[in-house]
Amino acid sequence: GAGVSQSPRYKVAKRGQDVALRCDPISGHVSLFWYQQALGQGPEFLTYFQNEAQLDKSGLPSDRFFAERPEGSVSTLKIQRTQQEDSAVYLCASSLERGDYEQYFGPGTRLTVT
């Protein structure tokens, strides 16, 4: 079956531009996570949704980062006024339920801010 998909796969933005990154989770998955992976590092948690409710946004690095999942399926991560330090791979993951379930990861969006 279809896995987690993300688009675009690559995004180049000039410093100061706004970007929107899309995640399509596995159909029926309740939980959705966003992670940020800087070059040479392990992924770091950004935010968590249970259906349409954003229950944890403790990992968002600044108020320039905003995420939504309005209908409990597709999610968008938006970064306003991008900075060079935002350059990273942004990973989306979904899991079946809230709780200790395996997370399935998408291929990621590589964001480069010039």
Add this chain to the structure above:
Amino acid sequence: AQSVTQLDSHVSVSEGTPVLLRCNYSSSYSPSLFWYVQHPNKGLQLLLKYTSAATLVKGINGFEAEFKKSETSFHLTKPSAHMSDAAEYFCVVSDGSSGTYKYIFGTGTRLKVLA
């Protein structure tokens, strides 16, 4: 707070020799631990998962890991390396204390397999 430490950032082995990737964890209660593999330009793939059912966990592609509470370790092993095993490996703990079960990743171990 929960955390994982991967003790080696790079490991090189010859094809056909054993693989050992080391991971130590810190947790205030019985953790759920995972190993994921990341091939270049591909998504993270689950190798195996420990959730307290059995201390020796078998995963895909011949990998296994042993949970040792006394040593707070969860090392990943494989008896015989293949060229296709070359990738980045992440040890992960699931943070249930927050209620979200978000993943906390180690910094990764890059495995190189020499012909």
